[in-house]
Amino acid sequence: xxxxxxxxxxxxxxxxxxxxxxxxxxxxxxxxxxxxxxxxxxxxxxxxxxxxxxxxxxxxxxxxxxxxxxxxxxxxxxxxxxxxxxxxxxxxxxxxxxxxxxxxxxxxxxxxxxxxxxxxxxxxxxxxxxxxxxxxxxxxxxxxxxxxxxxxxxxxxxxxxxxxxxxxxxxxxxxxxxxxxxxxxxxxxxxxxxxxxxxxxxxxxxxxxxxxxxxxxxxxxxxxxxxxxxxxxxxxxxxxxxxxxxxxxxxxxxxxxxxxxxxxxxxxxxxxxxxxxxxxxxxxxxxxxxxxxxxxxxxxxxxxxxxxxxxxxxxxxxxxxxxxxxxxxxxxxxxxxxxxxxxxxxxxxxxxxxxxxxxxxxxxxxxxxxxxxxxxxxxxxxxxxxxxxxxxxxxxxxxxxxxxxxxxxxxxxxxxxxxxxxxxxxxxxxxxxxxxxxxxxxxxxxxxxxxxxxxxxxxxxxxxxxxxxxxxxxxxxxxxxxxxxxxxxxxxxxxxxxxxxxxxxxxxxxxxxxxxxxxxxxxxxxxxxxxxxxxxxxxxxxxxxxxxxxxxxxxxxxxxxxxxxxxxxxxxxxxxxxxxxxxxxxxxxxxxxxxxxxxxxxxxxxxxxxxxxxxxxxxxxxxxxxxxxxxxxxxxxxxxxxxxxxxxxxxxxxxxxxxxxxxxxxxxxxxxxxxxxxxxxxxxxxxxxxxxxxxxxxxxxxxxxxxxxxxxxxxxxxxxxxxxxxxxxxxxxxxxxxxxxxxxxxxxxxxxxxxxxxxxxxxxxxxxxxxxxxxxxxxxxxxxxxxxxxxxxxx
Ligand code: MCN
Ligand code: CUN
Numbered sequence: 001x002x003x004x005x006x007x008x009x010x011x012x013x014x015x016x017x018x019x020x021x022x023x024x025x026x027x028x029x030x031x032x033x034x035x036x037x038x039x040x041x042x043x044x045x046x047x048x049x050x051x052x053x054x055x056x057x058x059x060x061x062x063x064x065x066x067x068x069x070x071x072x073x074x075x076x077x078x079x080x081x082x083x084x085x086x087x088x089x090x091x092x093x094x095x096x097x098x099x100x101x102x103x104x105x106x107x108x109x110x111x112x113x114x115x116x117x118x119x120x121x122x123x124x125x126x127x128x129x130x131x132x133x134x135x136x137x138x139x140x141x142x143x144x145x146x147x148x149x150x151x152x153x154x155x156x157x158x159x160x161x162x163x164x165x166x167x168x169x170x171x172x173x174x175x176x177x178x179x180x181x182x183x184x185x186x187x188x189x190x191x192x193x194x195x196x197x198x199x200x201x202x203x204x205x206x207x208x209x210x211x212x213x214x215x216x217x218x219x220x221x222x223x224x225x226x227x228x229x230x231x232x233x234x235x236x237x238x239x240x241x242x243x244x245x246x247x248x249x250x251x252x253x254x255x256x257x258x259x260x261x262x263x264x265x266x267x268x269x270x271x272x273x274x275x276x277x278x279x280x281x282x283x284x285x286x287x288x289x290x291x292x293x294x295x296x297x298x299x300x301x302x303x304x305x306x307x308x309x310x311x312x313x314x315x316x317x318x319x320x321x322x323x324x325x326x327x328x329x330x331x332x333x334x335x336x337x338x339x340x341x342x343x344x345x346x347x348x349x350x351x352x353x354x355x356x357x358x359x360x361x362x363x364x365x366x367x368x369x370x371x372x373x374x375x376x377x378x379x380x381x382x383x384x385x386x387x388x389x390x391x392x393x394x395x396x397x398x399x400x401x402x403x404x405x406x407x408x409x410x411x412x413x414x415x416x417x418x419x420x421x422x423x424x425x426x427x428x429x430x431x432x433x434x435x436x437x438x439x440x441x442x443x444x445x446x447x448x449x450x451x452x453x454x455x456x457x458x459x460x461x462x463x464x465x466x467x468x469x470x471x472x473x474x475x476x477x478x479x480x481x482x483x484x485x486x487x488x489x490x491x492x493x494x495x496x497x498x499x500x501x502x503x504x505x506x507x508x509x510x511x512x513x514x515x516x517x518x519x520x521x522x523x524x525x526x527x528x529x530x531x532x533x534x535x536x537x538x539x540x541x542x543x544x545x546x547x548x549x550x551x552x553x554x555x556x557x558x559x560x561x562x563x564x565x566x567x568x569x570x571x572x573x574x575x576x577x578x579x580x581x582x583x584x585x586x587x588x589x590x591x592x593x594x595x596x597x598x599x600x601x602x603x604x605x606x607x608x609x610x611x612x613x614x615x616x617x618x619x620x621x622x623x624x625x626x627x628x629x630x631x632x633x634x635x636x637x638x639x640x641x642x643x644x645x646x647x648x649x650x651x652x653x654x655x656x657x658x659x660x661x662x663x664x665x666x667x668x669x670x671x672x673x674x675x676x677x678x679x680x681x682x683x684x685x686x687x688x689x690x691x692x693x694x695x696x697x698x699x700x701x702x703x704x705x706x707x708x709x710x711x712x713x714x715x716x717x718x719x720x721x722x723x724x725x726x727x728x729x730x731x732x733x734x735x736x737x738x739x740x741x742x743x744x745x746x747x748x749x750x751x752x753x754x755x756x757x758x759x760x761x762x763x764x765x766x767x768x769x770x771x772x773x774x775x776x777x778x779x780x781x782x783x784x785x786x787x788x789x790x791x792x793x794x795x
Contacts, residue, residue, distance in 0.1 A: 019522060019523070019526040019674060019675070019676055019742065021522060021525055021526075021531070021532055022522075022677065022678060023677060023678045023679045024518065024522070024532060024677065024679075025518075025679070026515045026517070026518045026679075026680065027517045027518045027521065027532070027533070027537075028511075028515065028517045028518065031256075032256075037256040037258075038255045038256050039208055039228075039255060039256050039257070039258055040208075040211045040212065040213060040226050040227065040228050040255060040286075040288070041208075041211060041286075041288050042255075043213045043226045043255070043286070045213065045215055045284040046284075047283045047284060048213070048283065048284040048285070048286055049078055049121050049122065049123060049277070049281055049283050049284070049285050049286070050121070050122055050123070050124050050125045050127075050128045050285070050286050050287070051119055051120065051121050051122075051128060051270075051273060051274055051277050051285050051286065051287040052119070052120050052122070052125065052128035052129045052131070052132055052287070053116050053117075053118070053119055053132075053269070053270060053273065053287070053289070053293070054116075054117045054118040054119070054120070054132045054135050054137070055113075055114045055115060055116060055117060055293070055296075055297065056106065056110035056112070056113060056114065056115040056116075056117050056139070057113065057139075058110055058113060058139050058141060058706075058707075059110075059111075059112055059113045059144040059146070059368040059369075059703075059706060059707025059708070060109070060110070060111060060112075060141070060142040060143065060144040060145070060157065060159065060368045060707060061109065061110050061139035061140055061141045061142055062108065062109055062139065062140040062142060063083075063106055063107065063108060063109060063110060063117070063137070063138075063139065064138040064139065064140050065136075065137070065138045066082050066083075066084075066117070066118060066135065066136070066137050066138075067135070067136040067137075068080040068082060068118065068135050070134040070135070070136070071120060071131040071132070071134040071135045073134075074122070074127065074130065074131045074134060076122045076123040076124065076127035076131075077120060077121070077122045077127065077128075077131045078121045078122060078123070078281045078283075079119075079120070079121040079277060079280050079281055080118060080119070080120050080121075080131070080135065081105065081118065081119040081120075081121075081273065081276060081277065081280065082105060082117075082118050082119075083103065083104075083105035083106050083107035083117070083118075084107065085105075086104055086105050086276070087107060089276070091104060091242075091243070091272065091276065092104055092105060092107050093162075094242055094267065094269070094272060095238075095242060095485070096266070096332055096333060096334035096335075096371070097265075097266060097267075097334060097335065097336040097337075097484055097485055098333045098334060098335050098336075098337070098342065099333075099339070099485075100171075100332055100333035100334065101162075101163075101332070102269070102332035102334050102371060103115065103116070103269070103332070104116065104269045104272050104273065105117060105118060105119065105269065105273070108162070109142075109161070109162070110139065111159055111160075111331035111332070111368055112297075112330060112331045112368050112369050112370050112371075112707070113296065113368075113707055113708055113709050114292075114293065114296035114297040114370060114709060114712070115297065115331070115370075116269040116270070116273070116297070117137060118132075118135050118137075119273040119276070119277060120132055120135075121277040121280070121281055121285055125288075142157060143157050144157070144368040144705075144706060144707035145157055145159055145169060145366070145367045145368050145707075146367060146368060146369075146703050146704075146705060146706075146707050147367075148303070148305055148326050148327075148328040148365055148367055149305065149326065151169040151328075151365040151366065151367050152168060152169060152170060152363075152365060156168070156169060159331055159366045159367070159368060160331075160366055169365050169366040169367070170363070170364075170365060170366075171329055171333050171342075171363075171364035171365055171366060172333075172342045172362075172363070172364045173361065173362070173363050173364075174342045174343050174361070174362045174363075174364075175359065175360060175361040175362070176347035176358075176359070176360050176424040176425065177322075177347070177357070177358040177359035177360060177423050177424045178357060178358075178359060178423070179359045179361075181356075181357045181359075182320050182322050182357040182358060182359035182423075183322075183359075184357075185311055185319050185320040185356050185357040186309065186311045186320060186322065189311035189312060189313070189319055189320070190312070190313050190314045191311070191312045191313065191314060191396070191399060191400065192309060192310070192311050192312075193309065193310050193312075193392065193395045193396050193399045194307065194308065194309040194310075195307075195308055195391070195392065195395050195773070195774045196305065196306070196307050196308075197306045197307075197308050197387070197388050197391050197392070197774065197776070198304070198305050198306070198776045198777075198793075199302040199303070199304045199306070199383070199384045199387050199388075199777065200302060200303065200700055200701070200702075200776065200777055200778070201300050201301070201302055201303040201328065201369070201700070201701040201702075201711075202300065202301050202302055202376060202695050202699045202700065202701060203263075203294075203295050203298075203300050203301060203375075203376065203699070203701055203711065203717060204259075204260075204261035204262055204263040204299070204301060204375045204376040204377070205261075205263075205294070205295060205699075205714075205717065205719055206257075206258060206259030206260055206261050206263050206264070206294075206512070207258040207259045208228060208257060208258025208259060209228075209288065209289045209290065209291060209293070209294040209298075210228045210263065210264060210268055210270060210271075210288075210289050210294060210298055211227075211228055211270070211286070211287055211288035211289060212225060212226060212227045212228070212270065212271045212274040212275075212286070212287055213225070213226040213274065213284060213285070213286045213287075214226075214271075214274035214275040214277065214278040214284065214285050214287075215278060215284040216275065216278040216279045216282075218279075218282055220249075221245070221246075221249050222249045222250075222251065223239075223245050223249060223250045223251070223275065223278075224251045224253065225239070225250065225251070225252050225253070225271070225274075225275065226253045226254075226255060227252055227253070227254055227271055228254065228257055228260075228264050229252065229254045229264050229265075229271075229510070229550075230254075230257075230260045230262070230264045230265050230510055230512060230550050230551045230552050231265055231510065231549060231550025231551070231552070232252040232253070232254045232510055232540055232541070232542050232545075232550065233252070233508055233542055233545075233547045233548055233549065233550065234484060234487060234549050234550055235252050235267060235271075236250045236251075236252045236542045237487060238267060238485065239252070239267075239275070242272075243272075243275065250542070251541070251542055251543045252541075252542045253540065253541045253542075253543075254510050254540035254541070255540060257510070257511070257512040257513065257540075258512075258513070259512055259513050260512030260513070260551070260552075261375060261376050261377055261512075261691075262299065262301065262336075262374060262375030262376055262377065262378060262552055263294070263298055263299055263375050263376075264512065265299070265336040265374070265375070265550070265552050266298075266299050266334055266336055266372065268297075268298060270287045270289060271287075273287060274286065274287040291713060291714060292712045292713050295701070295709075295711060295712050295713065295717055296370060296709045296712045297370050298370070298372065299334070299336075299370075299371070299372025299373065299374070299375040300330070300369075300370055300372045300373065300375065300701055301372070301373065301374070301375040301376035301378055301383075302373075302376070302378070302383065302384060303327065303328035303329075303330075303369075303373065304325050304326070304327055304328075304346075304381075304384045305325065305326040305327075305328075306323050306324075306325045306384070306388050307323060307324045307325075308321070308322075308323045308388050308389075308391070308392045308395075309321065309322045309323065309392075310392045310393070310395070310396050312396055312400070314400070316396075316400055316402050316406070316407050316410050316411075317410065317411065318353050318355060318393070318396070318407075318411045319355065319356045319357070320355055320356055320357040320358060320359075321349065321350060321351075321355065321358050321389060321392065322358065322359045322360065323349060323359075323360045323361075323388060324360075324361050324362075324363075325343070325346070325360065325361070325362040325363065325384075326363055326365060327343060327362055327363065327364045327365065327373070328365060328367050328369065328373075329364050329365065329366060329367075329371065329373050330366070330367060330368075330369040330370050330371040330372060330373070331366060331367070331368055331369065331370070331371055332366075332371040333364065333366075333371065334371035334372060334373075335371075335372065335373040335374040336374050336375075336484065336552070337374050337380050337381070337484075338380070338476055338477060338481070338482035338483060338484060338489065339482075339483050339484065339485065339486070340481065340482070341380065341482075342362070342364060343360075343362040343364070343381060344374055344378070344379075344380035344381030344382070345379065345380040345381055345382050345385070345426075345473050345476075346360065346362060346381040346382070346384055346385045347360055347385070347424040347425070347426070348382055348385050348422070348424070348426055348471065348472075348473050349384075349385035349386075349388050349389050349424075350389065350422045350423055350424060351385075351386065351389035351390065351393070351469070351470070351471060352408075352412055352413060352431070352433055352469050352470065352471045352645060353389075353393075353408075353411040353412065353413065354411065354412070354413045354414070354417065354420075355422070355423055356423075357423055358422070358423040358424055359424075360424070368707045369703060369707070369709075370709075376691070376752065377688055377691060377748065377749035377751075377752035377753070378749065378752070378753070379472045379473065379474050379553055379554060379746075379749045379753055380473075380476065380553050382470075382472045382473060382474075382749075382753050383749075383752065383753045383756070386468070386470040386471075386472070386753050386754060386757060387756050387757050387760075390467075390468040390469070390470065390757035390758075390761065391757050391760060391761065391774065393407060393408060393411075394466075394467075394757075394761045394764065394765075395773055395774060398768070398773050403450075404467050404761070405437070405441060405446060405467055408437065408467065408469050409434060409437060412433040412434060412437070412469075413428065413431060413433065415431070415432045415433075415434075418430050418431050418432075419738070426473055426641075426643075427640060428471060428473075428643040429640055429641070429642055429643050429737050429738055429739060429745075430643065430673070430735050430736065430737055430738050431471065431643060431645055431671075431735060432671075432733070432735050433469065433645060433647075435733055436469075436645065436646065436647045436669050436671050436733045437469055437647040437669075439647070439669045439731050439733060440467075440647035440648065440649050440667050440668075440669040440731065441647075441649065443649075443667045443669065443729060443731050444465075444649040444651070444665070444667040444729075446465070446649065449465050449651060450465065453465060457769060460656070461653070461656070462653065462654035462655075462656055462766040462767065462769070463651070463652070463653050463654075463766055464651070464652045464653075464654065464761075464762040464763055464764070464765035464766025464767070464768075465649065465650070465651055465762055465765055466649070466650040466651075466652070466757070466758045466759060466760065466761030466762025466763070466764075466765055467647070467648065467649055467650075467758060467761060468647075468648045468754050468755070468757040468758040468761060469645070469646070469647050469648075469754075470645060470646055470648075470750070470753055470754040470757075471643055471644075471645045472554070472643065472644050472645070472746070472749065472750060472753055473641045473642075473643055474553055474554035474555060474558060474641060474642055474643075474644065474745065474746035474748075474749065475553070475554065475555045475557075475558025475559055475638055475641045475642045475740075475745070475746055476489045476553050476555055476559075476641060477489045477555075477638065477641055478637060478638055478639060478640060478641075479637045484549060487549060488637070489549050489555070489559070490548065490549075490559065490635050490636060490637040490638075491507075491508045491509055491548030491549060491550075491555070491556075491559040491560040491563055491635070491636060492507075492508040492545075492546030492547055492548045492560070492563055492633065492634065492635040492636070493505060493506065493507055493508070493520075493546065493560055493563035493564040493566075493567045493633070493634055493636070494506040494545070494546050494567065494631070494632070494633040494634075495524060495564070495567040495568055495570075495571050495631060495632050495633075496629070496630070496631045497528070497530070497571060497609065497613045497616075497629075497630035497631070498613065498617075499613055499614050499616075499617040499618070500610060500613065500614065501530065501534070501608070501609055501610025501611075501613045501614070502530070502534045502535070502536075503524060503528070503530050503534065503535045503536070504535070504536045504537075504538060505520055505521065505524055505535060505536070505537050505538070505564055505567075506537075506538045506539070506544060506545045506546060507520060507537060507538070507539040507545055507546075507548075507556075507560050507563075507564070508539075508545055508546050508547055508548020508549070508550070508560060508563075509539060509548060509550055509551040509555075509556040509559075509560040510539050510540045510550055510551050511539060511540075511551065511556075512551065514551070514556065514680070514684065514748055515677065515680040515683070516537060516539060516551075516556060517536075517537040517539075518532065518537075518677060518680065519557070519561075519676045519677050519680055520537050520560070520561065520564050521535035521536075521537050522676050522677055523561055523564045523565055523568070523676060523742060524564055524568050526742070527564075527565055527568030527569060527572065528568050528571060528572060528595065528609055529593075529594035529595020529596065529609060530595065530609055530610075546633060546635065547635075548560060548563075548635070553746075553749075554644075554746030554747065554748040554749045554750075555746065556746075556748070557676070557744050557745075557746055557747070557748075558638060558641065558642045558737075558740060558744070558745060558746050559636055559638055560636070561676075561740075561741075561742065561744055562636040562638060562740055562741045562742075563634045563635065563636035564634075565741035565742050566634045566636060566741055567632045567633060567634040568632075569741075570632035570634065571630055571631070571632045572592065574616075574626060574630060574632065575597060575609060575612045575613075575616075575630060576590055576592070576597050577623050577626050578612050578615050578616050578620065578622065578623070578626060578630070579597040579606070579607040579612050579615075580597075580623070581615075581620055581621060581622060581623050581626075582607055582611070582612070582615050582620050583599060583605060583606070583607060585599060590606075595608055595609050596608045596609065597612070609630075612630065613630045616628055616629055616630045617629065617630075636741075638739070638740070639739050640739050642673065642737045642740060642744070642745035642746055643737075643745065644670065644671060644672040644673065644745040644746055644747060644750050645670075645671050645735075646668060646669055646670040646671060646750055646751075646754050647668075647669045648666070648667065648668050648669070648751075648754050648755055648758040649665075649666070649667040649758065650663060650665070650666050650667075650755070650758040650759050650761070650762040651663075651664045651665040651666070651762060652664060652759070652762040652763055652766055653766070654763065654766040654767065654784060655781075656788075658781050658785065659780075659781040659782065659783070659784035659785030659786075659787075659788065660781045660784075661697055661763055661766075661779055661781070661784060663693055663697075663724070663725065663726050663759065663762075664726060665726055665729065666689055666693075666725075666726050666728055666729065666755070666758070667729045667730075667731070668685055668689055668728060668729070668730050668731070668751060668754070668755070669730070669731040669732060669733065670685055670730070670731075670732050670747065670750055670751070671732060671733045671734065671735050671745075672732075672744065672745045672746065672747035672750065673734065673735060673736040673737045673740065673743045673744050673745040674734065674736050674737075674740075674742050674743035674744045675732065675734065675744075676742075676744060678732075681732075681747050682730055684747050684748050684750075684751070685728070685730055685747070685750065685751045686728050686730075686751075687751070687752075688748075688749065688750060688751025688752035688753075688754075688755065689725070689728055689751045689755050690720050690725050691751070691752040691755070692751060692752055692754070692755025692756045692758070692759060693720050693724060693725050693755065693759055694718070694719050694720040694724075695752075695756050695777055695778065696755070696756045696759035696760050696763070696777050696778060696779060697720070697724070697759065697777075697778050697779050697780065698718040698719070698720065698724070698778050698780060699717060699718060699719060699778060700717070700718075700777075700778045700780075701717065756777065759779075760775070760777060760779060763775065763779045763784065767784070767787055767788060770787065770788050770790065771790070772787050772788075775787045775793050776793040
């Protein structure tokens with residue numbers, strides 16, 4: 001159900017119209033629905049071999065010895081590679097995206113269950129897996145660090161004894177905001193609430209797991225690497241820096257990708273091992289992980305233990321928020337985020353509220369768990385920030401005995417305050433929160449729901465209504481502030497209009513299911529008037545696309561989308577000069593209408609883009625300084641990030657006997673500025689809402705005391721199906737970004753960011769009759785039942 005309503009904000013109404021032909025069907029879908037997508041595992045090269053990884057069964061152990069004799073004797077095995085072999089090549093360790101190093105294959109120690117220990121290359125996948133069992137590894141078990149709260153205890157086992165000077169499990173301390181100012185506001189406040197809020201470890205679990213096909217040609221020294229990556233150009237540059245293969249001799253191809261969700265940003269040992277395998281054997285090598293390998297070793301998400309505090313007046317004015325966070329980064333600090341932001345964009349935990357002060361401090365620690373941390377549609381940890389503040393606002397509402405909708409409305413940043421500078425240094429580009437909130441409340445029938453709830457409560461039934469209002473910061477980022485390992489976060493687009501007026505756009509970003517082949521064609525269509533079906537979008541091949549940092553943090557539209565619009569405008573200006581030459585007039589005498597330049601005051605005389613393209617490539621005498629094509633290239637460095645927002649309402653019923661939560665309704669109103677393709681936006685929102693329900697109710701990567709991963713298969717790591725989610729009710733408002741060339745903000749992660757607090761707030765609201773004020777995710781039946789008995793959520 002889509003309920004579109006024009007917002008009260010008059011500035012927005014003119015732009016409240018999808019661009020570039022709007023709700024068109026996805027250009028990529030014909031190949032997907034016919035089973036003709038081409039994924040990494042579909043790549044088959046002549047003479048290709050298959051790799052498999054032996055993984056540690058232990059969370060923390062000394063590697064005493066590895067005997068590969070028997071595996072090497074297997075008739076189908078071509079190579080067995082260990083950490084010792086890689087040490088000889090200076091490849092046993094690889095730099096991470098966070099200035100740490102990660103073992104490609106373990107050498108002296110293993111540091112998490114599932115860590116890479118050896119790599120076998122064989123004729124086929126089955127032989128490679130069989131041979132893993134022939135490798136004899138002797139481990140000497142060490143005590144593991146599993147509980148992040150104990151990781152910094154004196155005497156805790158030191159996980160990273162490979163690092164010089166590292167005598168404990170501490171990685172970093174980072175803070176934002178003004179501590180003294182915040183403390184002063186808290187000290188004088190009438191009301192202070194505080195709560196420990198845990199965002200547990202979860203996993204993006206994309207449908208396609210990670211994998212690579214490496215093809216190193218020893219004759220011309222060229223490496224072709226098919227990879228499940230969200231960032232082909234960044235990977236190529238890093239491969240060149242680390243492996244010493246010159247950059248122009250590396251081609252990274254990221255074909256169709258079956259979901260990324262941040263899982264495919266980092267460089268995993270498996271990718272590097274496929275390359276080493278190909279160099280060693282002289283043949284192409286394919287490595288594809290299985291589901292358990294994906295869940296146990298690749299980038300997890302969240303794992304933040306947050307102490308949240310809010311200071312307010314008795315009548316509900318929120319004055320300040322403050323938080324201390326313990327961030328579990330696993331055994332290697334391999335999070336992917338801009339260099340200056342070790343906790344990502346968590347400092348936007350001030351939310352959508354006008355505050356007097358705010359302060360956060362984040363301490364990152366090592367534990368014996370898989371590395372990662374920035375993934376799963378997190379907008380660089382805005383997920384954690386939004387969950388914290390939206391949970392805490394509900395805690396405050398309970399303390400003040402105030403309606404949580406009323407409390408939010410009273411504290412919103414007001415429209416005239418934008419651009420709004422918050423207390424931790426962000427400048428929110430635009431926003432108009434109240435109409436969005438009111439629309440969500442209207443769609444939900446909020447007052448009626450509260451009446452129904454009161455009635456049910458009087459009968460002893462448990463119904464809960466949960467709200468959340470979020471503001472994200474997406475579109476990293478201005479390159480003077482943001483880089484990843486020294487690469488500035490700008491992105492490129494190249495537009496070529498062929499002689500017959502059809503066009504191609506080449507992007508530096510890489511779709512994993514977001515529909516870029518459709519929406520980026522629509523941006524060009526809007527700017528040049530060429531229909532989207534006449535525009536091809538090329539992405540995911542470093543030999544064919546301009547440099548850029550890739551798709552994550554919902555940055556494709558904010559950054560590459562800007563590049564496409566600006567490249568199109570360059571083409572348009574060039575077309576004007578050529579049209580003027582063709583019409584024997586001056587460029588300033590021409591006027592533009594979609595797809596055509598015509599003579600001012602004489603609309604019948606003009607040239608279409610197709611005619612101009614033929615002119616440009618033909619024999620028309622071109623004006624001075626104009627070369628014979630209709631092409632343009634732009635690398636777009638955004639002046640600021642974009643700040644999409646939204647209001648969500650969730651209604652749950654909780655079974656008193658079993659603790660089972662049923663999500664009955666979910667209303668989501670999003671504002672992502674100018675909307676390109678409403679259908680694709682809805683798809684993004686639906687997916688993110690399902691993610692949120694999953695995390696709130698069932699998804700969880702837990703560990704036992706020995707550090708065994710308890711979420712290593714879909715039997716244990718539960719993701720929601722159509723059975724667990726309601727029929728989504730979506731709506732929207734439109735508040736364009738003032739600095740983005742087409743006014744668009746990102747949408748790809750909004751719903752994953754905004755929905756978990758709405759679901760948990762609903763569950764806690766349902767449990768209010770039991771005096772419950774907070775419970776931690778996932779709200780499984782057992783945990784909800786415990787909460788009803790007055791017992792806290794187990795760690
Ligand atoms: N869009 C639009 N109008 C806007 C904003 C966006 O029509 N105002 C369209 C875009 O043009 C694009 C899609 O919506 O087709 C998402 O755009 P954007 O918000 O720019 O996000 P990205 O394209 O950069 O995608 C990344 C984002 C992230 S970081 C994760 S994680 C996530 C997500 O996208 N992973 C996904 N959505 C996913 N959807 C699918 N199917 N698969 C994933 O792996
Ligand atoms: Cu944080 S997951 Mo997305 O940015 O690729």
